[in-house]
Amino acid sequence: MAFIPHTPDDVARMLETIGVQSIEDLFDEIPAALKIKSLDGVPPALSEMEVGRLLMERAARDGRPLNFIGAGAYEHHIPAPVWAIATRGEFYSAYTPYQAEASQGTLQLIYEYQSMMCGLTGMQVSNASLYDGASALAEACLMAVRANRASSSRRVLMPRSVNPTYAKVAAAIAGNQDIGFEAVDFDREEGRTLLGALQAYSGQDVTALVLQQPNFFGNLEEVGALTDWAHANNVLVIAVVNPTSLALLEPPGRWGADIVCGEGQPLGIPLSSGGPYFGFMATRMQYVRQMPGRIVGRTLDVEGRPGFSLTLQAREQHIRRSKATSNICTNQGLMVTAATIYLSLLGAEGLARVAAASVQRTDDLVAALTRVKGVKAAFTAPRFHEAVLLLDRPVAPVLAALRTRGIVGGLDLAGSFPELGHAVLVCATETKLDTDIGAYAAALSDVMKQSRAGAAA
């Protein structure tokens, strides 16, 4: 089936009209040396049936393990109506509306989404979403540099308790725009950023401080005190938050964050090997003109009837061109649709129950696993639904042995945080039953025992 509407005749007529011999001629500005003849390593096209078969085989190779990894993407129960509604024809468009005002239903949905995100974050204005959580942080850093007019240093403090992947993405995107990132160490006992670590920067010109709550280790930062320090030093605060946690924790708007961003995946989006997900971003009204992305507003038409329209578009690339607040941001329409339906179905109380159950399950998990010989908790700070455990032996072989028993036991932190020793990041959400946690503890006990026996022999 051909999906390209132009027939060879159409193409010939178009080329003739603009006076060009061939489509290739349109690209003659590009030096021949830079053109590639073909894509190496890309297999030939497959039919729909063949692609389906291939992907089924690959999915089967994953199996259906019991998963205890979080680290930025979280396995939550997704009520069946979420995707049944999101995949209705009226919603099933994955991209941003170009004839925006002709799509009143889409705009209303985004407006409802923005309202919910403002409610969750305690901020005044939300955009229509961004690509994912990590790139949302990169955009937030760029935005902070535009918004903080008291600072000209373009320095951003990035605590090491922020998800290291997010820090890397932010550095890759914003680092090339003359923004300097400086790492701030965390306290080894508590597993969070202490005020003392920031005080070295007091009185200096710093543009923004990133605070992840809960942080990458699952611990709760003392965000109030850290934010007060930032504001006393003319530093804007960028909060990276887990939306599920906001049903229980104080919203960042209340503790004083200036820009709030994060990963929306926990709100009804399946893990799906890492995407598609969506990023969210919210801010105070005073900074709205520095915020990237689309914003939907409610308005009245000429006859006084309520309706929805894109607003504050002068920030955007179709108007401001190279000076737009962003030329790479995108919204994730379909993911936002699912999240909006998820939040509508759960309501504030339902989301709080998911969050509380996840905290409880993680407490249970940590209690069960630290009863295993050679396993202890790494940090003392209060936590949300993740924890770092320390083993008395290297983590990778232990995780590999668990994997053969159908358990994905956590994320090995050896690569990102070698100074912690044999550390593993674990997570349990409301999806984990007592029997799941018991099975993990029994398997871990067994694996550790065998490992000790192997070492002794």
Next chain:
Amino acid sequence: MSNIPKDLQYTQSHEWIRRLANGQVEIGITDHAQGSLGDLVFVEVPEVGRRVKAGEGCAVVESVKAASDVYSPVNGKVTASNTELASRPELLNQDPYGAGWLMRVELDAAAKGAELLSAGDYANTLAEAAG
């Protein structure tokens, strides 16, 4: 025909410059510029103390359909900016040469007033662009 006061100087990019008694200059955008932009909804003025260079974007004027940079016509240091415009951007539409001023700049000793147009020259540029 837009209003082009004789006692001011102008730029090709539609800024005006008024010489003040204290040696500083006041800068804004012309009646023609505000008319082309339409109703302004937001104006961003530079921070006092900022150093600006001729040709550098130093303010932003935004209407419902467009946003434009305002370029400094001179080198110098911003001594005052019209913060009233933050809450009343319409002043720039109503009175572009008075209450709608954007900033005042203390000129650097070296480069002064290069490439500025007289009222007559500016009127000619507008006429040519329209013709």
